[in-house]
Amino acid sequence: MLATMATSTARPVFPSAVLLIYPATLLLGSLFSIISPTAHRDLSGSSPQPASPLAPSLAADLHLSESPVNYFARKNNVFNIYFVKIGWLWTTAAFVSLFIFQPIYSSSRRESSSHQEARFRRTLQAILRYALTTTVWYLATQWFFGPAIIDRGFVATGGKCERALEKAGKMAAGQDSPTDLETLFTAATCKTAGGAWTGGHDISGHVLMLVLATGFLAFEAVGASAPVCFSRFGLTGDGGRERKASDADNTPAIDSTETGGFARTWSLRLVWGVVGLGWWMLFMTAIWFHTWLEKWTGLSIALSAVYAIYILPRRIAPLREVVGLPGV
Numbered sequence: 076m077l078a079t080m081a082t083s084t085a086r087p088v089f090p091s092a093v094l095l096i097y098p099a100t101l102l103l104g105s106l107f108s109i110i111s112p113t114a115h116r117d118l119s120g121s122s123p124q125p126a127s128p129l130a131p132s133l134a135a136d137l138h139l140s141e142s143p144v145n146y147f148a149r150k151n152n153v154f155n156i157y158f159v160k161i162g163w164l165w166t167t168a169a170f171v172s173l174f175i176f177q178p179i180y181s182s183s184r185r186e187s188s189s190h191q192e193a194r195f196r197r198t199l200q201a202i203l204r205y206a207l208t209t210t211v212w213y214l215a216t217q218w219f220f221g222p223a224i225i226d227r228g229f230v231a232t233g234g235k236c237e238r239a240l241e242k243a244g245k246m247a248a249g250q251d252s253p254t255d256l257e258t259l260f261t262a263a264t265c266k267t268a269g270g271a272w273t274g275g276h277d278i279s280g281h282v283l284m285l286v287l288a289t290g291f292l293a294f295e296a297v298g299a300s301a302p303v304c305f306s307r308f309g310l311t312g313d314g315g316r317e318r319k320a321s322d323a324d325n326t327p328a329i330d331s332t333e334t335g336g337f338a339r340t341w342s343l344r345l346v347w348g349v350v351g352l353g354w355w356m357l358f359m360t361a362i363w364f365h366t367w368l369e370k371w372t373g374l375s376i377a378l379s380a381v382y383a384i385y386i387l388p389r390r391i392a393p394l395r396e397v398v399g400l401p402g403v
């Protein structure tokens with residue numbers, strides 16, 4: 076649904092229908108993996124792979140031979156290692172750059188105390204949205220009172236670390252301690268120990284993190300740069316009229332100095348660069364890795380979080396009071 080309607084306190088500028096881009100990307104990727112001759116060539120590679128993309132996968136990757144033809148089908152591709160694997164660091168850096176360089180958060184203009192108050196509130200709410208998004212990422216992929224939600228889900232659905240069984244055998248024979256065994260109950264520790272994380276429903280951490288990070292950054296960037304867009308394009312319609320009517324009071328002056336403009340532009344480029352590359356890597360995951368279901372569960376968790384943090388507050392005033400709306 077298009078959510079461009081505005082209320083006096085909420086002025087959404089990003090239609091919620093834009094979120095459909097994510098399921099569309101997964102669909103397109105899955106379709107590509109079915110019809111692409113390259114994907115099929117990989118599929119017919121020497122190593123045995125799960126036959127159906129609907130079946131639980133071994134180590135979560137589909138279509139892959141020992142050395143995949145497509146560069147992006149390799150786990151050690153440079154974008155996976157230096158971008159996705161430290162994706163929250165990039166997300167945090169991009170968000171911080173918005174914070175430092177977008178005038179909506181950091182105006183050098185002298186302001187009345189009510190404007191200062193509004194800016195302070197806007198800043199706190201942006202930090203809160205970051206904290207909420209980070210918490211979802213952290214609990215789902217890093218830690219949830221022990222192993223992360225993804226890992227717990229995997230074990231709960233029958234997954235295990237192959238090496239863990241070996242260890243259990245050794246433990247029973249008194250050759251290993253229980254602490255060693257516990258360390259094999261997360262995907263990361265299992266793989267590090269040379270084990271195979273296999274058998275259960277392995278929600279795609281890549282899909283989850285990439286959707287969450289790109290959704291978060293896109294909403295924040297559109298919000299932070301909205302005053303610039305509105306003044307530059309002279310937007311008309313309800314949202315535009317309302318924005319213009321209150322611009323004089325609420326919109327921070329755009330820093331017209333060359334340095335301010337340069338930094339502002341580059342912070343937005345950084346954010347949209349991270350969003351663009353994030354979308355591309357999501358597309359690659361959709362083509363080369365995981366089963367359908369594992370990708371869709373990752374997507375559902377991330378989209379639910381983005382929806383709750385960015386779309387629901389448009390309709391629910393008490394929620395909007397707390398988390399705010401980007402750019403308002």
Ligand SMILES: CCCCCCCC/C=C\CCCCCCCC(=O)SCCNC(=O)CCNC(=O)[C@H](O)C(C)(C)COP(=O)(O)O
Nearest residue numbers: 159160161162163164167209210213216262263280281284
């Ligand atoms: C009710 C209790 C609430 C407790 C809530 C705790 C909330 C904690 C909140 C914040 C924790 C601190 C987080 C600070 C983040 C800022 C600094 C960083 O950016 S962290 C360092 C960078 N690390 C990453 O970016 C890792 C990203 N990678 C992944 O998440 C995974 O590799 C993957 C999910 C992308 C894939 O996983 P894989 O196992 O398949 O490779």
Ligand SMILES: Nc1ncnc2c1ncn2[C@@H]1O[C@H](COP(=O)(O)O)[C@@H](OP(=O)(O)O)[C@H]1O
Nearest residue numbers: 135149150155278279280281282356359360364
């Ligand atoms: N776009 C991508 N590019 C490269 N590797 C990817 C990828 N998407 C997923 N993978 C790899 O597929 C495995 C499962 O990912 P996830 O569960 O996070 O979606 C991970 O392997 P490793 O854990 O062996 O690195 C991950 O690195």
